Amino acid sequence: MKENYHLHTTISDGKFKPEELIRLAIKRKFKTIGITDHYKFPPAFKEEKSDFYSDRDYRNLIKLRDKYIDKISVFIGVEFDWFSEHKDWIIKETKKRHYDYKFISMHFVKVNEKNEPIDLFADTFDDSVKKIGIKNLVESYYNELREGIKTGCFDVVAHLDLIKIWNKNKRYFSGDEKWYKRQINETLRLIKKENMKLELNTSGWRRECKEQYPAEWILKEAIKLKIPIIVGTDCHWKEHLEFGLKRAKNLLERLK
Ligand SMILES: [Zn+2]
């Protein structure tokens, strides 16, 4: 029985309309899907993505969930971007609606007080590394993420180690460094403490790092700590609906 807990629609930056996506998932024999569109950005970001996930979109999802309830379980989720400097706004927004689960995600990292995108361009990332060094960049990323986790407002950490996205052939860091492991272990402990789940996100297999998020050893640690793991493909269009699901299942079976 197929499940996918990380899907985007036209409510944010996905290519499917929600109903199209649900119908396709039924056709492909999914038992459960979780729609996790991006929430709008804090007002300080001005117009950027201000039209994501409106109240109307939310109400429409509830209607669709009920319409197809005999054919598929549709979970209504959300993906929040975390920025510590907008903590109050984000906390307030997470409480405005009921979701089946809320992702916390980091798509930006602080570089000299500025938010630089992580996963958009390799060049931007490389510039960030040149400015503050890879260790500072990675530590900044995990410190921020932990700030968000500590609010207790979220249920699942999405793509935990997204910061490795451009780390092809381990060009920036090996992942075995003591300082790196310390960051991960501290973050996992906090996830456990907050009773949260971790996402195994298959999209890393289609990006430059060519590795799922998070890395295998991190998944192993999470399993040891009994942190529940859910699988998502970060689906934005058709090709992503089933991307890597089988491989993820095999990986988890091997690790358990
Ligand atoms: Zn994301």
Ligand SMILES: [Zn+2]
């Ligand atoms: Zn996503």
